[in-house]
Amino acid sequence: MDNLLQLWGATGLAHIQPGQAVMIAIGLVLLFLAIRKGFxxxxxxxxxxxxxxANIPGGGLAWSAAEAALHSGDPAVLADIARVLGADAAHAGGLFKALAEAPPMLLHEATMVARGAGFSDGMLHVFYSVAIASGVAPLVIFMGVGAMTDFGPLLANPRTLFLGAAAQFGIFATVLGAVGLSTLGLMDFSLADAAAIGIIGGADGPTAIYVSSVLAPDLLGPIAVAAYSYMALVPLIQPPIMRALTSEAERRIEMTQLRVVSRREKIVFPLLLLILVALLLPAAAPLLGMFCFGNLMRESGVVGRLSETAQNALINITTIFLGLSVGSKLVADKFLDLNTLGILGLGVVAFAIGTASGILIAKLMNRFSTTPVNPLIGSAGVSAVPMAARVSNKVGLEANPHNYLLMHAMGPNVAGVVGSAVAAGVMISLVGG
Structure with a gap:
């Protein structure tokens, strides 16, 4: 019997907490949505x-060496780490809080103490450190996205750049909303947290991950899940907003054929875009630089192997480790709180405002232009490429079977990618110090 009890005590089931069970269930729901529903x-x-x-009891796969040491409960190790952090070793909760808020130098010392005691970083924590904490994975993905992007529709109709810019209103409106909720005492978000949450409105997963890793690493899990969930739900979220803000006649507007864009224009544009934006907003240079570099590889026509690798093998490998790294942040004690619900709610509001802003600016443009644009392409200003453009095309075809808006909608869609990178640079410059 003692052996059976000892065996039971060594299992994860004996130590599982309700929060861990809930998070495992959430992980299964995400897998269901991805596999069965295609989200x-x-x-x-x-x-x-x-x-x-990350939520396997006792597995410690998402723990750093210092966190593993604290979870072990070894009095000697706890005392050493508490001395480094200037905390009370008798209160485990206080130690965890002190570790989470420790400046880099003290965090490094605590990690060295833990490693000296035989503790090591968990597998997922290593992935997170290499892929996200360093900022590498989102940048590599942006390079791959750039290699898959065609600026032709944007260059053929430059005014659609304004639609991509308009869709970023959702980002800044949500920042104000998050700050307002905190001021009213309904949520507990700092200005940096609010800025990271607002980026969800751009419907750009890599940008959301990059900004949250810089400004609000503790909110990375819920922000990433919200960003990618709303990207997947574009076909459900956008059409009701599009129909509510446009008339039947507006949805039937047919747009003129786009002109052919020369190869020279496509080569010069990413270089010009990077130089102009980077000079004005250096904080946007990492994201926009990798995006423009990927696009230059595509359009130059002389590095086909590099472009093909960036579009396929490299972005796919990076996506695997990026996803696992984000999953490492879905631990019960960091995800299951009121702030997570606030993030999910603010995220959908940001997305809705971005969609509506693009449509309204398109309608405003029609008042001052002799060549009308179909307001439906304004909703493609969010940077969910190419889902948002496809939704614009689908809703347009419902109103007019001869109205093919896909290539027209790709202009604001691509502009939205650029706009979200610029918005990210603004947030990091203003909030990140």
């Missing part, structure tokens, strides 16, 4: 699986 499977499969791994 962003490339990201939700590794995120969901990483979330399950």
């Amino acid at each position: 962003e499977p490339l990201l939700l499969v590794p995120i969901g699986f990483g979330g399950i791994l």
Whole structure:
């Protein structure tokens, strides 16, 4: 009997907490949505699986060496770490809080103490440190996205750039909303948290991850899940807003054929875009620089192998580790709180405002232009490429079977990618110090 009890005590089931069970269930739901419903499977499969791994009782796969040492409960190790952090070793909760808020130098010392005692970083924590904490994975993905992007529709109709810019209103409106909720005492978000949450409105997963890793690493899990969930739900969220803000006659507007864009224009544009934006807003240079570099590889025509690798193998490998790294942040004590619900709510508001802003600006443009644009393409200003453009095309075809808006909608869609990178740079410059 003693052996059986000892065996039971060594299992994860004996130590599972209700929060861990809930998070494992959430991980399974994400896998279900990805596999059965087809919601962003490339990201939700590794995120969901990483979330399950992170909540295995006693596994410690998402713990740093210092966190593993604190969870061990070894009095001698706790005392050493408490001395480094200037905290009370008798209160475990206080130690965890002190570790989470420790400046880099003290965190490094605590980690060295833990490693000296035989503790090591968990697998998922290593993935997170390499892929996200360093900022590498989102930048590599942006390079791959750039290599897959055609600026032709934007260059053929430059005024659609304003539609992509308009869709970023959702980002800044949500920042104000998050700050307002905190001021009223309904939520507990700092200005940096609010800025990271607002980026969800751009419907750009890599940008949301990059900004949250810089400004609000503790909110990375819920922000990433919200961003990719709303990207997957574009076909459900956008059409009601589009129909509510446009008339039947507006949805039937047919747009003129786009002109052919020369190869020279496509080569010069990413270089010009990077130089102009980077000189004005250096904080946007990492994201926009990798995006423009990927696009230059595509359009130059002389590095086909590099472009093909960036579009396929490299972005796919990076996506695997990015998803698992995000999943490592779906631990019960960091995800299951009121702030997570606030993030999910503010995220959908940001997305809705971005969609509506693009449509309204398109309608405003029609008042001052002799060549009308179909307001439906304004909703494609969010940077969910190419889902938002496809939704614009679908709703347009419902109103007019001869109205093919896909290529027209790709202009604001691509502009939205650029706009979200610029918005990210603004947030990091203003809030990140």
